[in-house]
Amino acid sequence: MKIENVPLLPANSLVGDYVRGRKEAMLFFPYAPFEESSYGKRLEWLYSRSYPHRDRLADGLYAYNQSIGNHPFALSQIAKLRERGLVVIAGQQAGVLTGPLYTIYKALHVILAARRLEERYKVPVVPVFWIAGEDHDLDEINHLYLPGDEGIRKIRMELPKAGKISASMLPLDQEACERLVSAFFGEVAETEHTASLRRLVREAARDARTPADWFARIMAQLFGKHGLVFVESSCPFIRELEQPVFQEIIRQNERIAAIIGEADARIRRAGYPPQLQIDPRQANLFLYVDGQRLLLEREGDRFQTKDGRFACSREELLRLLADDPRRFSANVVSRPLMQEFLFPTLAFVGGPGEIAYWAYFRELFAHFGFEMPIVLPRMSVTLVEGAIARHLEQLSLDLPTVLQRFDAWKQEWLARMDADAAAEDLLTQFSAVRQEFQSRYQPLVEQVIQFDRGLAELARKNADRLLAQVDFLQQRVERSLFERHAVTLSRIGRIETALLPGGKWQERVYTYFYFANKHGADLVDRLVELPFSADPDHKIVWL
Structure with a gap:
């Protein structure tokens, strides 16, 4: 290695x-x-x-x-x-x-x-x-x-x-x-x-x-x-061992919420997006109730779970902590x-x-x-395995490109692929045919509609079908072009699956x-x- x-x-x-x-x-x-x-x-x-x-x-x-x-x-x-x-x-x-x-x-x-x-x-x-x-x-x-x-x-x-x-x-x-x-x-x-x-x-x-x-x-x-x-x-x-800290968190709960809120404001003023979801009611601790780990909120001097199954005063919560600290759990x-x-x-x-x-x-x-x-x-x-390393070499592709701008690289590669002379000529002709069809056939559709408005829907659908046939043939040409590069496309897919699965780092x-x-x-x-x-x-x- x-x-x-x-x-x-x-x-x-x-x-x-x-x-x-x-x-x-x-x-x-x-x-x-x-x-x-x-x-x-x-x-x-x-x-x-x-x-x-x-x-x-x-x-x-x-x-x-x-x-x-x-x-x-x-x-x-x-x-x-x-x-x-x-x-x-x-x-x-x-x-x-x-x-x-x-x-x-x-x-x-x-x-x-x-x-x-x-x-x-x-x-x-x-x-x-x-x-x-x-x-x-x-x-x-x-x-x-x-x-x-x-x-x-x-x-x-x-x-x-x-x-x-x-x-x-x-x-x-x-x-x-x-x-x-x-x-x-x-x-x-x-x-x-x-x-x-x-x-x-x-x-x-x-x-x-x-x-x-x-x-x-x-x-x-x-x-x-x-x-x-x-x-x-x-x-x-x-x-x-944590019991003294839990005790202070309960006693100073409002102040802790204020400190976190002030930090959030400073982060925003510095030009950064917020990094935590802030709620001044958060007590910033969990309590086990009937085996469930439930987040506590503070309402005035009382603490309660969101579902309402538990509620008590600050002093009652402190007594509960003294009796059984294992029921308490920290949050983020x-x-x-x-x-x-x-x-x-x-x-x-x-x-x-x-x-x-x-x-x-x-x-x-x-x-x-x-x-x-x-x-x-x-x-x-x-981690880069041998087969993936060979694919990278075959494509003259480096790891920073894969990890930082792989989508852009793929688009650039597709653009180069589309630049094949025969394919470029064919695809250009499809574009020209589509434009010529629209310029010549659309006025005819309008004349048909003026002649008989009952034929309007049929005329439009007819135009759409003709364009769809042009698109269909173009797609088949593009698929043929892709198939010519199937080996390279397979290598790209393997690299992506191995190193950038689902768009995330491995x-x-x-x-x-x-x-x-x-x-x-x-x-x-x-x-x-x-x-x-x-x-x-x-x-x-x-x-």
């Missing part, structure tokens, strides 16, 4: 400006992610603070990682957190069979960044992956895609839709797991790697209790040997606060969407006495296991050892 760096910017203007270090975007972040001085400042700030819950955090992490079968090396990493250890952290939903490729790249990035920073600054740094297991939008995690001869194929796991049940609370249906695994491996070609991969996911499912647990066990098997530590958002020890605004409170975070690795909404949090962190960590743009990768669509089945069950291990640069360039990995 070899790596090529390509300078591609995110489509989101705020994130693009942040990656480039433009001052307009840097107003919303305390640290420039690619400036060395940022890390020295962040280290100084972290070591000026105390984390009295370090031992409780390490105990909980050890127990959880042991329960999911994480590797002994990952378990040994946790000990660093008892004293001066820092973390590089990222998080993601618990997608089936690890979800889209970018989940793998997040984990990879966290490991590589922790290694680099530990070596550079001679401080203990632990790579941590936060599993967002409490997500209740099961339609976002219940499927995967893989490329096929006819385009993209979707395989879905049947998960019950009984309200807003979190992936970490839903009992895992072993039969549904087996159907998904059988469907996936039935769609891909049998290789020397298939048996070991099938065994990995089946054994992980056999020992798992929930979809989030299945995800965690698979990820631990892939990344544990490289020291990646996992935490799942619904772990009881996490909720107990409060989760970063929890992360910063729990972990001595040197850097947070986020995708474009996450970076966009983290732009709202600088003043919110400061209000709680925190400081936003260094926000590192997540490594972005495209990393946002396909699953890791498709590539591991073809290129080796140790694909993650080989990716970890590649010399990825720490810059924001898009990485092309030639398999």
Whole structure:
């Protein structure tokens, strides 16, 4: 495998400006992610603070990682957190069979960044992956895609839709797991790697209790040997440690909403579109009611769910928190606060969407006495297989063109194709015939209508039919022209399916296991050892 760096910017203007270090975007972040001085400042700030819950955090992490079968090396990493250890952290939903490729790249990035920073600054740094297991939008995690001869194929796991049940609370249906695994491996070609991969996911499912647990066990098997530590958002020890932050969120709920609203106004004034949907009534936390994870809203001094099944005063909500913190859950605004409170975070690795909404949090962190960590743009990768590389070479097509302006390139190619001498002459004649027909036949139609208005509809339909026959013949000529270029069109289609499926980057669509089945069950291990640069360039990995 070899790596090529390509300078591609995110489509989101705020994130693009942040990656480039433009001052307009840097107003919303305390640290420039690619400036060395940022890390020295962040280290100084972290070591000026105390984390009295370090031992409780390490105990909980050890127990959880042991329960999911994480590797002994990952378990040994946790000990660093008892004293001066820092973390590089990222998080993601618990997608089936690890979800889209970018989940793998997040984990990879966290490991590589922790290694680099530990070596550079001679401080203990632990790579941590936060599993967002409490997500209740099961339609976002219940499927995967893989490329096929006819385009993209979707395989879905049947998960019950009984309200807003979190992936970490839903009992895992072993039969549904087996159907998904059988469907996936039935769609891909049998290789020397298939048996070991099938065994990995089946054994992980056999020992798992929930979809989030299945995800965690698979990820631990892939990344544990490289020291990646996992935490799942619904772990009881996490909720107990988070209790003081939930308490302040409830007490200062109005102020939090105001701070987020002010950040939204600043983002708009800076010329960027809003990155979050803001509602001043949002309480920015969820509550479990009858097993359902329901968003709370605030009306005056009362808190209630949208469906009205729960309502209480602020004091009653605080008492409920004291009695049972496990019923509370963070949302997109409060989760970063929890992360910063729990972990001595040197850097947070986020995708474009996450970076966009983290732009709202600088003043919110400061209000709680925190400081936003260094926000590192997540490594972005495209895997290019040998057959696709050959197609690119045959078409003299480069990856930046595919990833940034493929539609335009295809239109240019079609224009060149249409420039074939014989085809150009034919198509020009069709255009001339159509114009001549309209100029000569339309006056005749008008005379017929003047002669007998009862023939008006017939005359117009007759003209339309004649034009339709001209169009039909032109389309057949165009189809013949396309068929002459069928080989090239097939290559273009394969490139698009492999690298830009559905108009999206490959990393946002396909699953890791498709590539591991073809290129080796140790694909993650080989990716970890590649010399990825720490810059924001898009990485092309030639398999």
